[in-house]
Amino acid sequence: MWNAEEIASQIAVIDGKEAPDLIITNATYLHSILKQWKTGTIWIKQGRILYTGERMPPLTEGAELIDAAGKWIVPGYIEPHVHPFQLYNPETFAQFAAQHGTTTFLADNLMLLMSISQEQAFTLLDELKELPFSFYWWARMDSQTNLQNEAEVFAPEKVEEWLKRDDVLMGGELTGWPRLLKGDPVMTESLQKAKQLGKKVEGHFPGASERTLARMRLLGVNGDHESMTADEAEARLLQGYAVTLRESSIRPDLKPLLEGILEKELNVFDHLMMTTDGSPPLFHEDGVMDKCIRIALEAGVDPIDAYQMASYNIARYYDIDDLHSVIAPGRFATLNFLSDIREPNPTDVLSKGVWLKRDGQARMEFNKADWSVFLNFAPDFELTQEDLTATEPIGIDMLNDVITKPYETTVDLSAEKLEDAHDESFLALIDRNGKWRVTAVIKGFARSVQGLASSYSNTGDIILIGKDKNEMLRAFRQLKEIGGGIVLAEDEKVLCELPLSIGGSLSDQPIEVLREQEREFKQALSDRGYEKGDAVYSLLFLQSTHLPYVRVTQLGVADVMRNKVLIPMTER
Numbered sequence: 190m191w192n193a194e195e196i197a198s199q200i201a202v203i204d205g206k207e208a209p210d211l212i213i214t215n216a217t218y219l220h221s222i223l224k225q226w227k228t229g230t231i232w233i234k235q236g237r238i239l240y241t242g243e244r245m246p247p248l249t250e251g252a253e254l255i256d257a258a259g260k261w262i263v264p265g266y267i268e269p270h271v272h273p274f275q276l277y278n279p280e281t282f283a284q285f286a287a288q289h290g291t292t293t294f295l296a297d298n299l300m301l302l303m304s305i306s307q308e309q310a311f312t313l314l315d316e317l318k319e320l321p322f323s324f325y326w327w328a329r330m331d332s333q334t335n336l337q338n339e340a341e342v343f344a345p346e347k348v349e350e351w352l353k354r355d356d357v358l359m360g361g362e363l364t365g366w367p368r369l370l371k372g373d374p375v376m377t378e379s380l381q382k383a384k385q386l387g388k389k390v391e392g393h394f395p396g397a398s399e400r401t402l403a404r405m406r407l408l409g410v411n412g413d414h415e416s417m418t419a420d421e422a423e424a425r426l427l428q429g430y431a432v433t434l435r436e437s438s439i440r441p442d443l444k445p446l447l448e449g450i451l452e453k454e455l456n457v458f459d460h461l462m463m464t465t466d467g468s469p470p471l472f473h474e475d476g477v478m479d480k481c482i483r484i485a486l487e488a489g490v491d492p493i494d495a496y497q498m499a500s501y502n503i504a505r506y507y508d509i510d511d512l513h514s515v516i517a518p519g520r521f522a523t524l525n526f527l528s529d530i531r532e533p534n535p536t537d538v539l540s541k542g543v544w545l546k547r548d549g550q551a552r553m554e555f556n557k558a559d560w561s562v563f564l565n566f567a568p569d570f571e572l573t574q575e576d577l578t579a580t581e582p583i584g585i586d587m588l589n590d591v592i593t594k595p596y597e598t599t600v601d602l603s604a605e606k607l608e609d610a611h612d613e614s615f616l617a618l619i620d621r622n623g624k625w626r627v628t629a630v631i632k633g634f635a636r637s638v639q640g641l642a643s644s645y646s647n648t649g650d651i652i653l654i655g656k657d658k659n660e661m662l663r664a665f666r667q668l669k670e671i672g673g674g675i676v677l678a679e680d681e682k683v684l685c686e687l688p689l690s691i692g693g694s695l696s697d698q699p700i701e702v703l704r705e706q707e708r709e710f711k712q713a714l715s716d717r718g719y720e721k722g723d724a725v726y727s728l729l730f731l732q733s734t735h736l737p738y739v740r741v742t743q744l745g746v747a748d749v750m751r752n753k754v755l756i757p758m759t760e761r
């Protein structure tokens with residue numbers, strides 16, 4: 190973090206031989222270890238807290254002086270479970286989240302693994318390190334779908350390269366845990382490397398039984414974020430799991446979870462963390478970790494506990510509290526200034542000594558990472574109606590936005606159009622390189638979406654859904670035209686489009702712009718009979734085998750629980 194010369198200069202400030210860069214006077218700040226509000230002066234130099242206490246520095250020449258009277262200062266918020274590719278990219282997400290006080294991220298590397306080489310990914314991670322945010326990463330051990338080149342992408346020696354990085358704090362999330370439980374040698378080897386390197390491992394165990402939790406604990410898993418009730422949270426705590434409570438667009442469970450924990454009088458707040466678990470832009474309209482803190486305060490959680498579940502508890506669990514979440518010498522000067530303890534959205538945000546927000550106004554824009562490493566989305570093939578015509582009457586029935594089950598369809602698969610009277614649509618997953626396709630039917634997505642094409646998916650392959658094969662083909666052509674994203678077509682014209690110009694997977698737009706595009710897309714779907722929760726997740730998880738019960742994948746339509754292919758993929 191700081192070299193010998195910088196440290197000497199920092200000590201020179203304590204010795205009265207140099208002045209700090211920034212002095213915060215009349216500070217009332219949360220001391221994470223004492224769990225008390227302390228008052229005093231904070232000295233900062235080179236983005237580092239040098240001193241907190243009663244004294245002013247001997248030399249103040251040239252230092253910026255901030256009088257924090259009337260403000261409450263808390264450590265910057267940490268989002269421990271970020272999927273930084275929910276239409277946004279890591280940089281645009283961080284830029285938005287920082288305006289709400291979230292300036293440290295533990296982020297999923299899945300999209301990087303799906304889209305670019307390891308070397309390009311590491312270059313991107315190093316570029317992001319230059320920004321006044323703190324990015325940390327996960328090392329995924331499975332693709333959470335049936336990937337044709339799974340063995341290559343998730344080879345243990347590649348996973349190990351990720352795990353060896355000092356900014357990789359976690360192995361997982363372990364969406365492929367059933368494979369691990371069956372003794373899959375590849376995942377077992379990756380998991381053991383994570384343990385040997387002293388990394389935490391995060392599970393993904395929705396609805397898991399006590400025995401599954403025990404088995405996964407014995408295999409080396411440390412944490413889980415899938416509790417949907419206070420009983421489930423307690424069951425995980427009982428088995429020594431680190432529990433992260435979730436408020437997300439498909440699982441907005443935080444308030445009942447916290448109310449249940451309070452009701453049970455479980456005095457466990459020092460061991461709890463919170464996350465928004467990769468929600469799309471619209472969900473974040475009212476914030477990121479400040480949104481979770483607000484919910485905790487409303488649920489009746491003690492303010493200090495509420496703030497610590499979004500900062501210190503996370504830093505301590507992931508062993509980064511030497512640099513984060515303690516307002517004391519040696520840590521990053523990453524501080525949020527609050528107008529009131531009960532208003533977690535800060536008026537001012539300091540991140541690694543850089544002002545990102547002052548008096549409620551954003552201070553700077555970033556455009557640092559070189560996203561050109563993401564290959565442009567430019568399919569060089571055409572599709573025909575045959576690509577959209579299934580041969581087997583097997584379909585995917587949506588029970589909610591992300592849970593599905595197989596069913597037998599009676600629609601005429603060879604028809605060009607399906608009527609709006611029912612909620613079945615044609616479905617196809619097309620290799621983004623045009624080499625293969627999987628064609629089926631989907632029920633419960635919408636009633637009158639004529640043609641949807643999306644390069645936003647778990648693997649970057651192309652999803653086509655619709656009632657009208659010609660409109661689906663039109664949407665696909667427009668998708669190529671705009672370089673990837675999500676397109677709706679209807680009555681021989683393009684209805685709306687959400688461009689994802691970074692590889693067809695990520696947007697380069699600020700969240701505020703992207704959010705309006707998402708709103709328009711979701712409104713158009715809703716007007717045409719999409720009645721589930723979050724359509725962005727419906728698209729993302731169509732391929733994801735970490736949720737029950739049937740998925741369209743690169744190997745075909747797969748029955749997840751029986752690990753069986755119901756409709757094989759077709760070579761093109």
Ligand SMILES: Nc1ncnc2[nH]cnc12
Pocket residue numbers: 272333364466467468729735
């Ligand atoms: N497992 C997952 N993969 C990608 N995005 C997610 N958002 C929430 N869970 C996710």
